[in-house]
Amino acid sequence: MLISIKYNIKWKLLLSIFIITAVQSQAQTDADAIMMTKNNFCTGVMYSYSSWKNYWEGTNKRDNANLGTVSAKTFGVMGNYGISGKLNLLFGIPYVQTKATGGQLHGMKDVQDLSLWIKYLPIEKDLGPGVISVYTIAGVSTSLSAYNPDFLPLSIGLHSTNLSLRAIVDYQVDNWFATVAATYVARSNIKINRDAYYTTELHYTNKVKMPDAAQYNLRVGYRSERLIAEGLLSNWTTLGGYDITKNNMPFPSNRMNMTSAGINVKYNIKKVAGLSLIGGSNFTIAGRNVGQATVYTTGIFYIINFTKNKKPVATDTKKN
Amino acid sequence: MKKIFFSILLFSFFITIQSCNKNLDEYNASFPALNPVKNDLSAGTWKPILLIAADEFAVAAPILTTSPAYATEINEIKGWQENLTENQRQIIKYWSAGSVLRWNEILRELVAKHNIPSYQNADGTYPSPSAANPFAYPVFPFSNPPYAARAYAYVSAAQYDALVAAYHYKKLYSRVAPYTFDAGINALVPKTDLPSYPSEDATVTGVTVELLKLLFPADLNFIQQKADENKLYRIMAGANVRSEIEAGETLGRAVAQKFTGRARTDKAGAAIGTSVLWAQLEAQTAATGETPWISQELPKRPPMLPLFGKVKTFLFDSAGLVSIRPPAPPSTKSTLFKTELDEVMYYSTHSTTERMRIVQFWADGINTATPPGHWNEIAAKEFVKNNYSEVRWARNMALLNMSMMDAAICCWDAKYLYFNPRPSQINPEIKTFTGLPNFPSYISGHSTFSGAAATILGYILPANATMFNAMANEASVSRLYGAIHYRSDIEQGLICGQSVGAFAVARAKTDGAD
Numbered sequence: 001m002l003i004s005i006k007y008n009i010k011w012k013l014l015l016s017i018f019i020i021t022a023v024q025s026q027a028q029t030d031a032d033a034i035m036m037t038k039n040n041f042c043t044g045v046m047y048s049y050s051s052w053k054n055y056w057e058g059t060n061k062r063d064n065a066n067l068g069t070v071s072a073k074t075f076g077v078m079g080n081y082g083i084s085g086k087l088n089l090l091f092g093i094p095y096v097q098t099k100a101t102g103g104q105l106h107g108m109k110d111v112q113d114l115s116l117w118i119k120y121l122p123i124e125k126d127l128g129p130g131v132i133s134v135y136t137i138a139g140v141s142t143s144l145s146a147y148n149p150d151f152l153p154l155s156i157g158l159h160s161t162n163l164s165l166r167a168i169v170d171y172q173v174d175n176w177f178a179t180v181a182a183t184y185v186a187r188s189n190i191k192i193n194r195d196a197y198y199t200t201e202l203h204y205t206n207k208v209k210m211p212d213a214a215q216y217n218l219r220v221g222y223r224s225e226r227l228i229a230e231g232l233l234s235n236w237t238t239l240g241g242y243d244i245t246k247n248n249m250p251f252p253s254n255r256m257n258m259t260s261a262g263i264n265v266k267y268n269i270k271k272v273a274g275l276s277l278i279g280g281s282n283f284t285i286a287g288r289n290v291g292q293a294t295v296y297t298t299g300i301f302y303i304i305n306f307t308k309n310k311k312p313v314a315t316d317t318k319k320n
Numbered sequence: 321m322k323k324i325f326f327s328i329l330l331f332s333f334f335i336t337i338q339s340c341n342k343n344l345d346e347y348n349a350s351f352p353a354l355n356p357v358k359n360d361l362s363a364g365t366w367k368p369i370l371l372i373a374a375d376e377f378a379v380a381a382p383i384l385t386t387s388p389a390y391a392t393e394i395n396e397i398k399g400w401q402e403n404l405t406e407n408q409r410q411i412i413k414y415w416s417a418g419s420v421l422r423w424n425e426i427l428r429e430l431v432a433k434h435n436i437p438s439y440q441n442a443d444g445t446y447p448s449p450s451a452a453n454p455f456a457y458p459v460f461p462f463s464n465p466p467y468a469a470r471a472y473a474y475v476s477a478a479q480y481d482a483l484v485a486a487y488h489y490k491k492l493y494s495r496v497a498p499y500t501f502d503a504g505i506n507a508l509v510p511k512t513d514l515p516s517y518p519s520e521d522a523t524v525t526g527v528t529v530e531l532l533k534l535l536f537p538a539d540l541n542f543i544q545q546k547a548d549e550n551k552l553y554r555i556m557a558g559a560n561v562r563s564e565i566e567a568g569e570t571l572g573r574a575v576a577q578k579f580t581g582r583a584r585t586d587k588a589g590a591a592i593g594t595s596v597l598w599a600q601l602e603a604q605t606a607a608t609g610e611t612p613w614i615s616q617e618l619p620k621r622p623p624m625l626p627l628f629g630k631v632k633t634f635l636f637d638s639a640g641l642v643s644i645r646p647p648a649p650p651s652t653k654s655t656l657f658k659t660e661l662d663e664v665m666y667y668s669t670h671s672t673t674e675r676m677r678i679v680q681f682w683a684d685g686i687n688t689a690t691p692p693g694h695w696n697e698i699a700a701k702e703f704v705k706n707n708y709s710e711v712r713w714a715r716n717m718a719l720l721n722m723s724m725m726d727a728a729i730c731c732w733d734a735k736y737l738y739f740n741p742r743p744s745q746i747n748p749e750i751k752t753f754t755g756l757p758n759f760p761s762y763i764s765g766h767s768t769f770s771g772a773a774a775t776i777l778g779y780i781l782p783a784n785a786t787m788f789n790a791m792a793n794e795a796s797v798s799r800l801y802g803a804i805h806y807r808s809d810i811e812q813g814l815i816c817g818q819s820v821g822a823f824a825v826a827r828a829k830t831d832g833a834d
Contacts, residue, residue, distance in 0.1 A: 065618035104616060104744050106668065106751035106803070146673050150680060151753075189342055193680035196697060198687050202429040204348040204697070246457070247439040248687050249755075 033133055033170030033179045035121055036082035036303075043079035044301030050074070052284070052291030055153070058243030059288055068102025070153050070291060074112075076299075090117040093144065096156035105154055108147065112157045115141035130173035137166040137183075150192040152250040153291065159252075160187040160210045175224050183215040190252060199253060200242050208253050211240030219264075228266040232282065235259045244289050254289040261285050262295070274303035347701075348425060353416035355510035356709040360833075363711040364488025367831040368481045369634070369718065370578040374488035377574040382495050382517040383563055393561035394502050400556040401506055408556055409508075415553040416509045419524040420479055420713040421704065424696055426546055427475055427528075428689035430536045434463040436686050437621070437758070444619035448592060454538040461535065465765055466628040466728045468690040470588055471535045473634060473718075473725035475528055478579035480718035482527035482572045483520060483711040489571070490515040499558040508557040519560040519568035520710045525550045526572025527579075534580050586632040591625040591732075598622050605739040611652040613741045613760040624759040629733030634722040635823040644819035646734050646812040649762040652741065660806040664743040668750045668803035675801040676753060682766060682798040683754045691766050691795065692724040695773040698791065702781055715833050719776050723824040727772035727817050728765070734816070735760040743806060754802040764805045764813035767796035771817020776824040792817075 036042055051071035054063050078092035097109035117139035124133040142161040149159035166183040187210040196204050214237050221230025241255035262282020269275045278299045284292045364374045371377075383389050400408075415422055438447050438458035447458055454460035461467055495517035499507035514520075525547045532543045551569065554560040560568075601623070605612035615621050633641060650656040667675070684691045699720050703713060742761045744750040757765070774792035778785030796814050799805035828834065 102618065104750070104752045104756045106671070106753050148676060148680070189344070193677045194683075194688075195681070196428075196432075196689065196694075198429070198432040198689075202425070202432050202689070203344060204346040204425075205344045207344050209342050209344055245436060245687075248436050 033135060033168055033172075033177070035085055035119065035135075036080050036088050038082050038084045039306040040303050041079060041081045041306065042301055042303045043077075044299055046074075046076040046078065046278070046297060046299030048072075048074040048076070048295060048297040050293045050295040052293040055291040056287045056289055057246060057248070060246070061292070064102070066103035067100045067105070067153065070098065070100045072096055072098045072156070086121040088117075088119040090119060090139075091115065098154045098156055100154060105151075108151060108154050108156050110145045110147040110156055112145070112147065113141045113143050113162075115139055127171070130171055133170045133172075135166075135168040135170070137164075137168065139164040139166070148193070149190055149252045150194070152252065155252075158187075158210065159190045162187050172223065175222050177223050177230075178220045179218070181215075181217050185213040185215060187212055192252075197251070199251065208251075210253055211238050211255070213238045226268050226270070228264075230264050232262050232264060233259070234262075234282070241289075250289060256290045257286075257288040258284050258290045259286040260293075260295075264297075274305070276301050276303075348417075351417035351421070351704050353413075353509050354418040354421075354710070355707055356512060356514075356712075357707045358709060358712075359512055359514040360487065360709040360711050361491055361514060362487075363484055363709070363715075363833070364491055366484050366487075366711070366715065366833050367827075368484045369477045369722075370582060371481045371485060371575065374485050377485060377571060379485075379489045379518055379567055379571050382493055382567070385495075385501060389563070390561065393563060394498060394505065396562060397498055397505050397555055397558050400552075401508075401558065404556060411549050412508050412553050412557050415521070415550055416557065417704070418710060418713055419521040419550055420483075420710055420717060421700055422550070423475070423479070423524060423528045423546075424472075424700060424717060426543070427472060427532070428693045428696060430532070430539055430543075431463040431468045431471065431693050432687055432689045433539075434459065434461055434536070435468065435688060435690060437462060437464075440619050440621075446619075446621055451537065451589075459538050463536075463690070464624055465684075465690040465692065465769070466591070466625050466631075466732055467588075469692040469721070469725045469728040469769070470583075470586075470631070472692050472696060472721040474535070474579050474583055475531045476714065476717040476721040477634065478527045478531050478576055479524050480711070480714040481578070482523045482575035483714045485571055485575055486518050486520050486523040486568060487711050489518055489567075490520070493517050495564070497559055498561050505558040507559065509559050514709070516560055517564045517567060518571055519551075519554055519564040521554050522551050522560070522565040522568030523572040523575075524568075524710065524714070526569035527576045528572070530573050530576030531579060531583075534583060582632070588628065588631045591628040591631060593622070593626040595622070597626060601626060601736060601739050609653070611741050611746065613739050614745055615758055616742065616745055616756060617758055621758050623736070624757070625732060626736045626759075629729055629731075629736055631729050633726045633729050635726050635820065635827060640823065641730060641733060644730060644816055645737070646763050646816050649738055649740050649806075649808050649812075652746065656808075657806075660808060661743055661746055663807055664800065664803050664805070665747060665750055667801050668752065671753060678794055678798045679753045679802040682795040683802070684766070685755045691769040692721070692728070692773075694795075695720065695724060695769060695777075698788075699773070699777055702777070702784060706781070712833065715831070716780050719780070719824045719828050720773060723772040723776045723821050724769050726823070727768045727820045730816050730820055731763055731765050731768040731813065732759075734763050734812075735765075738762050742804060744803070750803050752803045754804060756804050761805060762809050762812070763816055764796065764799050764809040766799050767792075767805075767810045767813025768817040768820070770795040771814040771819075772821040772824070773817070775818045775821025776828070779821075779825045779828055 051069050053069045054061055074094045074096045076092055076094040080088055080090045082088050092115045094112045096112045099107035117137055119135060119137045121135050140163055143159050147156050149155050163186045164183050166181055168181040170179040189207045189209050191206050192208055195206055196202060217234040219230045219232045237257050238255045241253050244250050244254055260282045262280060264280035266276055266278045280297045283294050440446050449458045449460035449462050451460050494515045497516040499505045529543060529547045551565045554565060602612040684694045739760045740762045770792035774788035777788045796810040800810055
């Protein structure tokens with residue numbers, strides 16, 4: 001769960017960073033195949049730093065001395081509660097601060113989007129030498145502040161309300177696992193502080209139609225009660241939108257796509273049951289209308305067991 | 321239990337998605353069909369701008385309604401009306417809001433599309449668009465605010481003169497519209513008793529296309545498609561026969577030549593200056609002991625159109641320009657300057673949601689229709705409510721846009737005469753909430769445009785004068801809130817703009833339309 005929360009935030013960041021978060025929070029809660037056990041509540045804080053110097057203007061990769069390096073720092077609070085071993089509720093609230101080292105544009109900072117998720121484990125059974133499990137997850141995210149989506153690349157997010165639906169399939173043999181996840185993200189229109197704007201034509205409205213998005217990821221790694229370590233490949237694809245034209249500024253309804261690769265580690269402290277540390281990093285390997293971000297994440301989490309006289313249980317380690 | 325719970329969640333999720341209507345309601349799509357309160361039949365007597373007289377270009381008498389040729393043209397209308405497609409009905413609905421209005425919107429779209437500065441060359445210089453080779457990068461034109469102000473002015477002024485001429489001939493020939501002549505023809509636009517020869521819509525098309533060939537040569541396919549729709553719409557709607565369209569278009573094209581001729585010699589083509597001039601501007605200000613403006617873009621970009629202040633004005637002569645030239649800005653060594661700089665720093669460090677809204681609403685930066693385009697939009701919204709005839713639409717737009725072009729000239733004259741630095745050049749700690757324009761600070765362009773626009777619009781629509789002035793003040797102060805202008809820039813900009821607007825008001829009082 002720790003890892004899953006982390007992904008959630010990390011995604012925001014990644015995308016954030018050009019384009020900041022905009023693209024999503026809901027994107028990823030829990031793309032992982034882990035559940036909290038009944039009456040356990042895992043909560044923690046995370047810090048993430050994302051930055052890019054190069055970005056893709058449409059498909060053309062460039063830098064821009066008038067932006068320099070654009071960075072986003074994210075502080076997140078999150079939690080995951082086990083209603084049962086098969087049904088979890090999750091939330092996340094990030095605070096994001098952006099900055100450009102070049103040019104004159106002012107950085108932005110504010111509380112970004114609250115995301116809420118409900119995660120269900122309908123299938124978990126032996127298959128061949130291991131265990132296969134299937135998860136379905138639904139989520140909603142919406143902005144908690146009046147932050148400005150029309151100030152890219154320094155906006156802290158895109159300000160749409162998003163509904164996400166995700167399916168995850170996980171297969172674990174001994175301590176080795178592979179997980180694939182696919183998500184559909186439906187995004188609401190947003191409002192900007194203008195009465196007309198140009199995309200590929202001039203629009204006479206303050207509303208911007210946000211294309212929906214799809215998100216995929218694949219993770220492979222080692223999972224035990226003490227340690228989880230994994231490699232991760234992620235893709236975010238905007239289903240529509242348009243390219244930034246040459247030397248133009250980005251806009252919330254651009255076709256923002258990105259593929260990133262990274263690693264994540266979670267370690268459960270031996271001496272304090274329920275306390276764990278996480279760390280991770282990832283790098284954008286391909287993109288369109290986004291910054292080529294590098295992201296570092298760290299966090300600390302603690303599990304509280306509301307069942308009397310029981311030790312906290314860090315993760316559901318499956319029936320192996 | 322859990323499964324039920326989850327099923328309900330899933331179900332409501334999809335219901336929510338289904339009910340999400342993502343279509344944008346763009347307000348200009350619902351503009352009503354033009355139905356003028358007054359037909360302005362005597363507009364042929366209104367004072368033209370460049371035409372010597374309303375009949376400077378001859379328009380031959382229309383073919384007789386008793387002729388076989390006319391009967392054929394009536395049949396053409398009936399043929400269209402037999403089988404109108406949904407798309408054709410949409411075209412009629414779109415254009416029926418008015419040809420001056422729709423061409424104004426098209427022009428705003430072209431301006432927005434081309435309002436993007438060029439990307440640098442490998443050696444750190446910047447390529448300039450070339451009218452002779454409009455498709456090469458950077459595509460011609462770079463429709464920055466001065467270019468845009470001039471484009472709006474030429475198109476609007478030329479439309480006005482062409483319509484004055486067209487109305488002269490309408491009255492002279494007094495030809496009834498097809499829907500009046502033949503009861504078998506449906507009027508798919510509101511009926512008027514305005515004579516239909518030559519077609520006012522085709523006059524607008526003819527004159528506008530000729531101007532746009534000069535101003536936006538890389539978009540002629542798009543422009544021609546709009547022009548074809550504009551002309552055909554009148555026939556399909558039963559409002560004009562083909563010979564009325566042809567006569568109007570021919571007249572419009574002829575009048576356009578007066579304006580394209582002026583545009584080719586108004587010195588705008590040389591406004592970009594030369595590298596020698598750019599260095600000279602900096603040196604001459606430094607020689608006075610003041611801090612000259614320096615580009616803060618990387619790599620350094622030459623200042624925008626330094627000789628635009630030399631472009632030929634519409635509403636006054638060069639003596640008039642000097643008479644309303646703003647006084648010198650506070651010396652960069654003065655206490656007042658320091659105070660104003662501190663005020664900019666205050667707004668840079670004390671942003672609020674409301675100030676950010678104001679900054680963004682009026683930013684009109686790259687990839688927008690520019691501040692003059694924004695004022696065209698504001699004006700158009702109000703004009704729609706007033707049910708003007710086409711010729712009055714054109715007259716009011718011409719007054720507005722000649723004001724803003726002349727405002728651009730006065731503003732650019734001051735910017736390059738004083739060549740003073742932006743706040744963030746003097747204090748690099750100042751960060752901005754909108755893009756920093758690449759030209760000197762004093763006086764504010766937004767303020768000058770807005771002062772001019774609010775003044776002439778307040779004359780045209782006195783009931784809205786207070787609102788227009790409030791908008792101008794907000795547009796002006798948005799540049800201080802955005803941390804890119806000093807208070808002197810915005811205050812003097814408004815005053816200069818209002819002085820330009822007063823020239824337009826003086827013209828409006830005597831042009832015969834009121």
